Amino acid sequence: MPTEIRLTLPRPHPGQATILRSTARFNVVDCGRRFGKTVAAQIRIVKPALAGHPTAWFAPEYKFLAEPWDSLSSILRPVVVGSSKQERRIRLLGGGCIDFWSLDDPDSGRSRKYKHVVVDEAAKARYLEAAWTKAIRPTLTDLKGTADFWSTPRGRDYFWKLYVRGEDELEPEYRSFRFPTLANPYIDPAEIEDARRQLPDRVFRQEYLAEFLEDAGGVFRHVADAVDRGRLLPEEPRRVGAYALGVDLARLEDFTVLCVLDQSGRQVYFERFNQIDWTRQVASIKAVAERYRATVVLDASGLGDPIYQQLADLGLAVEPYVLTSASKKPLIDELAMGLDAGKIRLMDVAEQEAELVAYEYQMTKSRNWTANAPEGMHDDCVIALALAYHGCQAVRPSWGIRTSGRAR
Numbered sequence: 001m002p003t004e005i006r007l008t009l010p011r012p013h014p015g016q017a018t019i020l021r022s023t024a025r026f027n028v029v030d031c032g033r034r035f036g037k038t039v040a041a042q043i044r045i046v047k048p049a050l051a052g053h054p055t056a057w058f059a060p061e062y063k064f065l066a067e068p069w070d071s072l073s074s075i076l077r078p079v080v081v082g083s084s085k086q087e088r089r090i091r092l093l094g095g096g097c098i099d100f101w102s103l104d105d106p107d108s109g110r111s112r113k114y115k116h117v118v119v120d121e122a123a124k125a126r127y128l129e130a131a132w133t134k135a136i137r138p139t140l141t142d143l144k145g146t147a148d149f150w151s152t153p154r155g156r157d158y159f160w161k162l163y164v165r166g167e168d169e170l171e172p173e174y175r176s177f178r179f180p181t182l183a184n185p186y187i188d189p190a191e192i193e194d195a196r197r198q199l200p201d202r203v204f205r206q207e208y209l210a211e212f213l214e215d216a217g218g219v220f221r222h223v224a225d226a227v228d229r230g231r232l233l234p235e236e237p238r239r240v241g242a243y244a245l246g247v248d249l250a251r252l253e254d255f256t257v258l259c260v261l262d263q264s265g266r267q268v269y270f271e272r273f274n275q276i277d278w279t280r281q282v283a284s285i286k287a288v289a290e291r292y293r294a295t296v297v298l299d300a301s302g303l304g305d306p307i308y309q310q311l312a313d314l315g316l317a318v319e320p321y322v323l324t325s326a327s328k329k330p331l332i333d334e335l336a337m338g339l340d341a342g343k344i345r346l347m348d349v350a351e352q353e354a355e356l357v358a359y360e361y362q363m364t365k366s367r368n369w370t371a372n373a374p375e376g377m378h379d380d381c382v383i384a385l386a387l388a389y390h391g392c393q394a395v396r397p398s399w400g401i402r403t404s405g406r407a408r
């Protein structure tokens with residue numbers, strides 16, 4: 001007599017149920033944060049895996065795999081016959097399995113065959129198009145497999161293109177769905193209202209209403225328009241006292257960035273070096289500050305404080321900005337507003353532009369939103385630019401007359 005094994009899965013909420021009823025081969029599911037994408041994708045993958053088929057879960061980076069791995073391991077515990085974190089595979093009674101792949105490598109999954117695949121947080125995958133067309137899609141050929149893409153949108157990227165395909169009647173294999181966070185009955189609407197207050201409107205629309213914005217909901221907009229293409233060389237100082245030098249000091253393994261703006265918001269100098277020797281840093285700052293007769297604006301928190309003291313002792317005009325998570329917000333907002341209003345002209349520095357474009361809103365563990373560089377990226381160019389721009393705003397009224405107070 002076969003024994004009956006009972007597994008407990010979450011019961012889909014109505015929004016999830018609508019998606020799970022889809023019979024389309026490829027489902028593109030665009031949802032607000034916390035809608036229940038990862039939970040719904042788990043409900044979906046369990047069925048073919050239990051029916052004895054090979055299945056796979058793809059996510060942009062390894063860190064996104066921990067949650068579904070733990071949760072699926074726990075749901076499927078009574079039927080797991082083997083699980084190897086090294087192989088990243090859960091094997092099930094009946095011959096089915098779930099493989100876990102990070103899309104860090106666009107070749108992930110190549111040469112396997114699957115009956116169903118999940119691509120969670122699809123819009124965050126850097127090489128989504130290559131991963132889908134060259135690696136994942138072919139894994140579905142042998143078994144006529146299905147695929148679901150789950151994501152919060154990120155502008156008009158490849159995930160959006162897939163979404164558009166799903167809306168096209170001439171593409172019957174694809175079907176699209178869109179749900180806001182509010183469609184998850186397990187999320188307190190007060191949390192959503194909190195986010196509405198914390199975030200710029202366009203970011204709220206992207207993250208919670210799942211709108212595909214033309215200009216993805218990063219922190220800084222119109223960055224490309226602010227760059228003077230081909231302008232790489234520093235410009236000679238023209239007006240005495242009309243410059244602000246923003247300094248982001250190298251801390252542990254990042255860079256020191258020196259950024260000079262003139263009073264019109266035009267960047268005239270940029271330097272980035274990864275020498276954390278304090279003497280070298282002070283000498284470089286002093287040289288640039290003297291060349292432009294600039295007011296130095298630097299982060300004087302922690303290790304920055306003694307540097308601030310040294311610069312002040314050298315007779316430079318220095319404005320300390322004590323950077324904390326609370327004081328960073330207005331500094332970043334000020335820069336964002338300057339870029340929005342077209343008040344800043346940037347030199348054509350690739351790493352500076354990349355940092356500005358990538359800067360993003362992130363949800364903290366305590367469910368607050370902060371603006372940061374994505375994990376693994378630096379923010380030193382952004383901070384130096386923000387400090388320089390702040391310096392421009394602060395010194396503007398007295399420009400032209402400040403130099404007299406400075407010992408040289």
Ligand SMILES: Nc1ncnc2c1ncn2[C@@H]1O[C@H](COP(=O)(O)OP(=O)(O)OP(=O)(O)O)[C@@H](O)[C@H]1O
Nearest residue numbers: 010011012013032033034035036037038039040186
């Ligand atoms: N069907 C359900 N039954 C009970 N709770 C659910 C259900 N679906 C989602 N939840 C709960 O809602 C919350 C969000 O779910 P989930 O993590 O799946 O959302 P998400 O859209 O993947 O979020 P994120 O945008 O953070 O990745 C979790 O606390 C989850 O337990």
Ligand SMILES: [Mg+2]
Nearest residue numbers: 037038039120
């Ligand atoms: Mg999720």
